[in-house]
Amino acid sequence: MHDLKYRLPQKRQLKTSIPGPASVSLAQRRDGSVARAATPGLPAYIVEGDGGILVDADGNSIIDFASGIAVTSVGASNAAVVEAVRESVGHLTHTCFLSAPYESYVAVTEKLADITPGDHDKRSLLLSTGAEAVENAVKIARNYTGRSGVVVFDRAFHGRTNLTLAMTAKSVPYKTGFGPFSEDVYRAPMSYPLRDGLDGVTAAERTISHIEREVGAENLACIVIEPIQGEGGFVVPAQGFIPTLFNWCKDNSVVFIADEIQAGMCRTGQWFAIEREGVVPDLMTMAKGIAGGLPLSAVTGRAEIMDAPIAGALGGTYGGNPIACAAALAAISQMEELDLAGRARQIEGIIREELALLTQYQQVAELRGSGAMMAVELVNSDGLPDAMTTKKVAAVCQRAGVLVLVCGLDGNVIRLLPPLVISEDILRDGLRVLAQALQDEFDTQPAAAYAGEPAGKR
Template identity: 50%
Template sequence: MTSALTEATHLDAPVIVTEIPGPRSAALHAERTRAITDGFGVALPVFIDHADGAVLVDVDGNRFIDLASGIAVTSVGAAHPRVAERVAAQAARFTHTCFMVTEYESFIRVAEWLNARVPGDWDKRTALFSTGAEAVENAVKIARKHTGRPRVLVLDEAYHGRSLLTMAMTAKEHPYRTGFGPFPEDVVVRATNGNRLRSGLDTDEALAEVERVITEHGPEMFAAMVVEPIQGEGGFNVPQPSFLAGLAELARRHGIVFVVDEIQAGLGRTGRMFASEHDGVAGDLTLTAKALGAGLPISAVTGRADIMNSVHVGGLGGTYAGNPIACEAALAVFEVLDDPATLANVARIESAVRDRLDPLVAEIAVVADVRGRGAMLAIEFADTDLTPRPDLTAEISRACHQAGVLTLTTGTHGNVIRLLPPLIAEPELVARGVDILVAAIRELTA
């Protein structure tokens, strides 16, 4: 197989030929407002015509460096040729049958790949679904069935989705929860995430606080503990050393199913196949989505065979679960991830970004932190007393957009810029985008 990197993008970006948004994008956005609910937000109101690796080209001919990957979805780029080939071939054969009605081989092959590579030295089974929130909710269902218990333990600053249960599990109030309650709060209990910048707790203190919460509510009440190995929407919070391992030990000591939500951080994003590998942790259940389908909707719950098989026949499924076209996209993603050049490239991306961002912590007072792993990196803006600066964060991100670099804001307080370039992006292209980000930071904080 040709290296994924040699199939990827040219370096001709950013190139801005109109105002942003350009006239054609502006016209289409006006049509959008007449056709689509205002409930959908948008980071940058430009309409994309085509993509090439880590370059997005809009309908006005502007070329953007993509440091967002569709929120960690297009990790192999938004138009990888192997994804296109497999998807086109499958679409020509059949687009859907519903795996619960008649079966197809690609569903098995996706499950086999995940069973072989998800952390955990035990017999595994996989169930495929369509979205990340579906995977989270089904993991809770499976844990409840296995344990006979009702409650779920989650962490501060967690994000697990937009469905009713996952909104209850998600910590960030606006825009995810505002006005959508009441939620099933009686089954969701929250404990500290030991955020090293803001909690003031070391690992032992944070674990003691989590155990206090478990004890207070009764260990026998918890079916699952659901954690992100690096928190996504919470601000790319990297766990303190030994914190994840301590959580896993707490869960197993109390008979709680330990669920690792790898939906944003997994599948090569952090430089390991799974982010939990950095901490030597394996979930009883591990969740994947986002990058799994390279833009096509597919998600998975993979875990211990005894837990996965505790569900009765017919208890899991979904009309579109493991759709055959999405399965073929996933198999193409696996080809790219199995190429050793891919994860090696992630290490080069991390080095290029950190070389540029790390010095800013000492140089610029409002740069509170630079953190992350691999191609999942972030920079947080706050005053010296740690008062968040979402205003400055949004202004910096807008400046990047105008200069042709697609960045996203995140964090509980909206004061973090997250960088999620495609894993196959040329490090020099990413570096060019980060140089533009650094220039914006320096200009707007001068």
């Protein structure tokens, strides 16, 4: 994997413990002014980022395996994005597209029509956040079908607004104390090959039976699915699951919505994760990696569905802000010019290579994912989800200068979301820190290793 041009040295280096004194001081200031619910996972406060490196207030250079939760795919200060933002902000900070339009909004929607699956006539709506995109996609589907039911899946995460919290599965911390939530949202079984042992078609038939019994196709506006689940544990459904669901939706005039907010924009080795099985969704939601770190989201879909709401029915004050649109055009150009989809596939190969030996441990239930969206699911000696070890290993990595995140409904999945522009040297360095932390933890546990079939083989 060839190196790119970087502004900051691409090397892990610790000058203090993490957190260092400057970060500790900032944390104390945070405690006096920031709501408790907005408590960061990393105790180090970041002042610079470039490529695969974050630099904190104490001068520590930390390897970034989070990308702002899949946001800074082109890097945290990509030169092309920075220049596009600088140029844009010098001319226009905001007008609200619905009040006084501008060209960059139109240019982004044209680009989304080009890169999203299918050659049908498309329309797009630009917004600010992923949750806003999901909520508007549901509104559009309800308007188009005249129905109200929404089906989502086990372990799904779709956002933190009232409607999207109803769609999100995990209660703590996302839903605790925030109800009641929106009605007519129903949860169906998701394909989870590691746990259910079902092939994709069989799993889909189970899901369809559940939907027909508990919701009824005649009441259903849409199905909303993450082609690869994000917060729910980077669960990759078995091959055939999504196409079978899509065909059922088509036969029953149900809008099929692919939530590509975390998995999209080259993250999984193609523009969008839904493409791995050739499905062309009716609507797609996008955010996170779309604009190189600036707040932008989108709903893109079939023209006849997107155009169903009347003029003025959709929008938002900041949706498609001109600075964010300029950043998006630059970020997408970088994805094309640097072939970041191909680079994501190379990253997957390196991750699988560096972590291959971990599959000899029974505590590694599975190494899974696609492209630069990879995960390690951990279990205890009884085969049950092991959130405690997962949290401990993530903390060890942080102290060593490697930022990894935890996910999964059971909190037992380490997820890897490196920037797609990360250098091979620091990618391998960070993976070796993670592998060593896991091995050290396993070797202190009883019956840690065994000679049978590696648990991660699937």
